[in-house]
Amino acid sequence: MDDDFQEKRLSYLHQVGVQGGIRKAADALNVNPSVISRQVALLERSLHLPLLERSGRNVILTQAGKLLAEHFAETRARRETLTKHLTDLRYMRGGTVSLRIGQGMIESFVNGVLREFSNDYPDVFVDISTGDLGTTLMMLVRGELDMAFSFGSVGNMSLHRRSFYRGPVCAVVPQDHPLARQPDVRLDELIEYRLIALTDAFGIQRYVNKMFESEGLIFSPAYRCNLLSSAQSLCQAGLGIAFMTAQSLGQSAATNPLVAIPIDHPIARTSECHVLRSSDRRLSPAADHLWRLLINSLEREVSAHT
DSSP states (O other): OOHHHHHHHHHHHHHHHHHTSHHHHHHHHTSOHHHHHHHHHHHHHHHTSOOEEEETTEEEEOHHHHHHHHHHHHHHHHHHHHHHHHHHHHTTOSOEEEEEEOGGGHHHIIIIIIHHHHHHOTTOEEEEEOOOHHHHHHHHHTTOOSEEEEESOOTTOSEEEEEEEOOOEEEEEETTSTTTTOSOBOHHHHTTSOBEEEOTTSHHHHHHHHHHHHTTOOOOOSEEESSHHHHHHHHHTTSOBEEEEHHHHTTHHHHSOEEEEEBOSTTGGGOEEEEEEESSOOOOHHHHHHHHHHHHHHHHHHHHTO
16 A cells, blocks of 8 residues: 555544544544545555444544554654754754744744844754644644744634734824824724735734624725735835734834824734644753743733733
């Protein structure tokens, strides 16, 4: 049997054991439950052993299923450790720290936390990526990241989390815009103008969607972007109103003046960012130091605004 197919089937079986059922495993992996059922059945057929059994309304692993799932988890952990060590050797570094960051928080992270961390651990290779929150959460659950720094609702994922006030969510306009001098702005005022949306992968866009839905208003953007910088460029060109926090707007306002106007809405005033890591994965000393720097930096930021 092809090793890749066998690996995939074992990963499905492992996830059924972790999640406590086929449907929950399918939700966690974002696949159809029938896919998991079919692949586990093929695995059972190839091994001539039952791997799942009914327990009331739930499906649990048999003894053989547990042995296979445990072996898969241990093998994956050893492989990840080996890959990390090889990466360290490749870059001739004193270790590797991996994290994912929401686009709107990269600038403040690099200029503050990362600068300090690099002074403390100059030989550590830092692997930084960005992407949608859903993928980030699953990478953390699977142990593929040391930590993440994200914006928006993360639900009830079984992760170690520290949350911090990030708002308010603001409408961003050029300095010569009719709304620029207002202390805040209502949603019914915003719909009179052309609006710029980010994709729903952005936590900030999900906040915006919830605000409009709560007021029974239709959010009809003139543009949609998958980069924060693109939204800023459209805004700077006077083509529409963008949405982000004042922190996300960052230093770009110094060279391309934009104004962040707080949105007068309860959801806008309660937005949060999160520092996340796996509840099960033990951090290396370097990763633990970066985690603490992030937490301390955000605690200082919140204190400065209260």
